[in-house]
Amino acid sequence: MDTSAPASSAPARSDRSLGLLPEALQRRPKLFLALLCLLLWLPGFFTLPATDRDEARFAQASRQMVESGDYVRIRFGEEERNKKPAGIHWLQAASVHVLEATGLGTRDQIWAYRVPSLLGALLAVLATFHWGRGLVGRRAALLGAAMLASSLVLVAEAHIAKTDAALLATVTAAMGLFGIAYLRPALFGARQAAAFWLLLGLGVLLKGPIGPMVPLLCGITLAVSDRGAPWLRALRPLWGVPLMLAAAAPWFVAIGIATEGRFFAQAVGGDMLSKIGSGEEKHWGPPGFYLLSFGIAAFPGAWIVLCALPAAWRDRLNPPTRFLLAWVVPSWLVFEAVQTKLPHYTLPLFPALMLLGAAWAMDPVRRLPARGWRWAGVAVLVGVAVGLAVAAQGAAWYLLRALQPAGLLLVPLAGAVAFVLLRTAGRREWGRAGLLGALLAVPVYALVLEGVVPRLTPLWVAPRLAAAVAEQAPGLPPGQFGITSYSEPSVLFALGQDVRLLRTGGDAARFLAAAPGRVVAVGDRAEVDFRQAATTLAVSPQEIASVTGFNYSRGRWITLLLYRLTP
Template sequence: MTEGYGQHRWDDTARPTHRINPGRGLVSVLDVASVSHWRAVLLLTIAALIFFLPGFFAIPPLDREESDIAQITKQMIENDNYVDLRFQNQNRQSESVASHWLQAAAVHAVAATGLPRTSVRIFPYRMPSLIGGIGAVLATYWAALAFAGRRGAVLAGLMLCASILLGIEARLARPDAMMLLMVTAALGAMARAYFEWQRGDERTPARGSVASVFWLALTGGLVIGGPLMLMYVVLPVAVLAVLDRSVTWVRRLYPALGMLWLVIVTATWALAILVQGGGLGLMLGTLGGDVWSRMALLPMFQGGPPGTQFVMFFALFWPGAALAGLAAPAVWRARHQPGAQFLLAWLVPAWLVAELLLPKLPHLVLPLLPAVAIMIAGTVERQALAEGTWVSRGAMWWFVVPAVISVAAVVASIVFTRQPAFAAWPFAAGAMIFGLVAWGLYDLSRAERSLLNAIAASLLIGITVFGILMPTLTPLFPSVELSRALRNMKCDKPMAAAVGYQEPSLVFMSGTSTLLTDASGAADFLQQGQCRFALVEGRYERAFAQRAEAIGLLYAVTARVEGYNYIHGRQISVAIFSSDGTE
């Protein structure tokens, strides 16, 4: 990595001759990291691990999408068939197979360590997301070097690292964090090619490597996210072509060789799928992805008017979002500068598509957040944030958000577990203190220090919520208790049928053979032999009893699990029935 692109910062207006630097605390850490690239990379890597690891191993599988994706990978491993995408008997050929292959590789790697029951532990399936999240933070730093100095680039990486949305995605067994890495790397390479063209450089030593990064990232994004990758890449090119009345800068990415590489990889990929027995549907799914298929797994995001993504941004990109509005005037003033023009082309058109044409899934705007982070970091670096009486009100959110989240998390713990979760209180208090300091310190000359305190508050919020509270909210994860109850039965290889509560996490944890049926089907299932259990939600117990009486089934209640189904927003009580004589 070089800093030669720093001269193409998006705002070439006058900069302060000196930086206010108290030289202590969090700012001193940034000072040390900004001395060299390896220090910056080391700091960002350590920071990403500290931010993403709390709760990574302890939080149970989440419904629905994470458990659904993990179960598909699990069946791949069980059947030793890596081209047949299925959730039980449901065909899922419309999904991208690449993300499942990454998960399968991680599961095999963890299993090689000798850890028992690897396939039903969720954390190996999350490993690609953790790697993608760390890589995305480093890619943001690398991309930001084209627009700002090393200090600003580190700040941009820290903002992305501390964002709530990436903190969630890096802990989930989904392809979104890896997709973020691919988009950020591709756009970072595009920015360098664009700036070379803007300043008229005929050739630079890094040109070939930059093109290689672009085509590798584009290929990876296509096999992981399908045509969405093209949206994030093609829209900026189209906007810049209109603004500059030229696309000749694209030649610096060696498009002929790149397309040849893409064709070779695609053909090899398709041939491998055909040899392994996959069909046309799998190939189209692999290269096409299916945003709409994820809607059934995320019902809370099925609707929403235009502007929904914008509103969610201020929560999901916290703490950096608190400065987004303050940076906007400086970015707008510099909109004709190459850097600001490129960042706006990266951000605005894809955001409009996500707002107007696509489902309101938060991960669709995740690849746009590095552009926002770079804009804010560049503005902070130049002390060009907007001033006014409303500024302090915006900075107030650095305190309000951790206060609200901390109180809500502790209250949730008390409501669901009847425990006050004292272990979380010091971290919650620390988050509020750092947030209060960030708010209290804020002024134009100390924005950097305030932001660093807000980032520290975000870290403590992550420890509070993900590291301590979520793993203890056992009523929210009935599948864990149900699968544990089945494992504790005194018979070998218990089989289960589920009625009412039929979330993907139950199939993942209790076994692929778990039958999802109705009350009559569960009674019939129970009558077919020993070591069989019916998991019947309370609403269906009467229907189960009626069918059992009709067929002469003798049964007993082995256990009962109380919980809360957060997908449907209701309390549930699941009885575990066994046929008479089975324990």
């Protein structure tokens, strides 16, 4: 990448940085963004089985809402699921009802529960462009929205039936409205204020305090740095805060009554505080984790954002840049301080980061960062591009002992993507490089999500187990199937909420012997205990099938042996 020419050489080429689109799409940027999102996200959307653990838990809890008609309490199997509010379950249940009413899908298909995530991600991208125009200009907003759409973490979240993509939509829209109030408070009307507070109320119903936290910390930061908050009056908090609480309060009152207060004790004391004070479910990470993982989470646009950050900090007195930095910095520090860390936790900050990166890329008089910082960005781009291809092919070889044709195409494609983007940036067409990255991500993600991952059959233990049960014991009544040694949430989604989750091989033998016609799956580690208990009970279990796979949640291989009693 050529870095020797002065920044002043950029203006001659900046106007054609986004000249990659047909004229019709340039006139309809929201249509272009919607098409880009579908091209990026639909591969794998229908073909990827339910993933452990969160997606299967959310989807199964939503299916039990649909089947029971109880839209207040959240249950997973026989247990109460008192961790997150009900907002995402309502959206998923509504998706299932619409799809079943139109005959397009059923409650047994995991993609039916992914629709709210896909729509939430789409709304977040469109909101980034819509409100980003007032912060960084139309062309930079279009580039920033495209970079957001193609970021690896959002592509992943659009495929997963849980809260984060829907939460991103509410946060992005709310922060867009906040940006208007900050920059042009005189033009911020009561309807916009009402929309702002209602969006925060919806965010509370989706993921508790995370949604309101982002604008709250942003507002505090702006008030301190500006030594005043003239925008606060425009937001009308005196009636806005009660409106936000009123939007969320009915369900919280109902769930408090229905669970006799257990929801609040478990959601706040058990879930939220454990994430703050310790690495819940082994998801611990050191301070700096999100900075180190940003290059992966925000691929392929991360390197442009990294190159833009020094210039954004120098431009912090500029009100739009100041607002975007206040959106990112305090919340980022909070996420870094919390002990439990996952790459998608910082997703509500990505729209601001992408807009900062796009504004720098489209600036005709941009200043390039220091050489070391620049080459760090290059290393991130090349490393993640090649690493993604190698990881996909490596997973295929480890799990299948074979090379996937789609995986073989990934390696040269990833190298070509990195080369094209670096060459384009070397001509100082950074905006064009950003948009090219979003466009070239389409075949990369399609090969991974449609050509490689669904074909890694050892990963998908639960669907294969359900197929084996259906083949060997067709028409098995509810409650007549038990399993030990593999209690992942996908088992309940694949086989139904009446599956008996058994702790030991002895429990499996006693379950099998308790009634005729039952079937039990026993993990290879529990087989000796199962056989000993069966001998003690004087029963003769017959092996009817086996399923071997890789439990990626625990990082180990497992073989499940299916038994029924000899007639």
